[in-house]
């Protein structure tokens with residue numbers, strides 16, 4: 001089956017008031033976990049690869065693994081999305097390598113550290129939209145800087161994040177600016193800054209409205225009711241995954257992620273894509289730690305990768321169900337890239 005675009009998936013999610021988890025993947029085992037969960041729950045799939053994932057696995061391996069997933073599960077629509085493209089050339093190389101969706105993250109300059117000017121962000125994002133839409137490929141942009149409202153610091157854990165400190169106003173996406181950004185760039189989806197950050201250490205306490213601003217999403221949605229919103233840094237970092245990791249020699253300080261219940265509040269407010277990487281990393285690594293401690297004699301990787309896949313599958317199933325994506329895959333008929341390109345040409 002042909003891969004589906006992000007735009008088609010998110011339009012369907014908006015029409016039917018659900019959201020899709022977008023899982024970061026790096027290898028065969030992650031992809032199997034997401035696909036098994038999608039198959040068990042009849043959910044559409046977004047598999048996203050960061051620049052780090054592309055460097056780790058290589059574009060040809062990623063593309064063929066994902067085409068393998070689409071062949072093995074022909075009834076599940078699968079989108080291959082570039083996460084956090086840092087400059088137009090990164091997005092273009094993804095498009096030429098078979099990605100059906102790209103993120104141009106122009107909120108930071110291409111060094112991934114300096115907060116970019118608004119004009120720079122508009123210019124690079126509009127450039128990518130023009131090229132991508134001509135090929136039928138979708139584009140996600142980002143406005144505002146992901147960062148921690150408790151400290152004012154940018155998220156650094158994945159090597160992407162501004163240096164120094166920003167005020168609360170600077171950290172949250174401005175709804176009027178979002179309106180202008182979407183009209184000037186023509187993005188299909190918009191990632192917003194609401195106090196989430198990448199990695200495990202998002203909050204030092206159970207988040208409330210002071211440090212996780214669902215209210216900002218409500219304001220953006222009032223200004224832009226038709227844009228598909230994206231939440232980054234939205235792993236829930238559940239206590240049981242922290243406990244599993246720590247029970248077998250891991251060292252993780254107590255931390256809080258984005259509660260699933262908060263994500264559920266954001267879905268009626270236009271959030272359609274919810275990025276999740278850390279929760280799968282923790283399930284994967286926690287199970288491998290457990291297996292090594294319990295079976296020090298084993299040296300067959302399949303014996304520890306199987307429980308790792310199984311635990312990631314459980315996490316994926318829970319998110320598909322919680323975001324009400326379960327049951328939706330069979331309702332979607334995949335449009336080809338050429339058809340999407342024709343659609344964009346009509347409205348441009």
Ligand SMILES: O=C(CO)COP(=O)(O)O
Nearest residue numbers: 199233234235275277278
């Ligand atoms: O936003 C993400 C990828 O773009 C992943 O976020 P987490 O680190 O919360 O899983």
Ligand SMILES: O=C[C@H](O)COP(=O)(O)O
Nearest residue numbers: 050052053084158198277
């Ligand atoms: O953007 C952040 C994702 O968690 C991807 O992380 P990564 O760049 O380490 O693959």
Ligand SMILES: [Zn+2]
Nearest residue numbers: 105107142146
């Ligand atoms: Zn960013």
Ligand SMILES: [Zn+2]
Nearest residue numbers: 198232233275
């Ligand atoms: Zn992200």
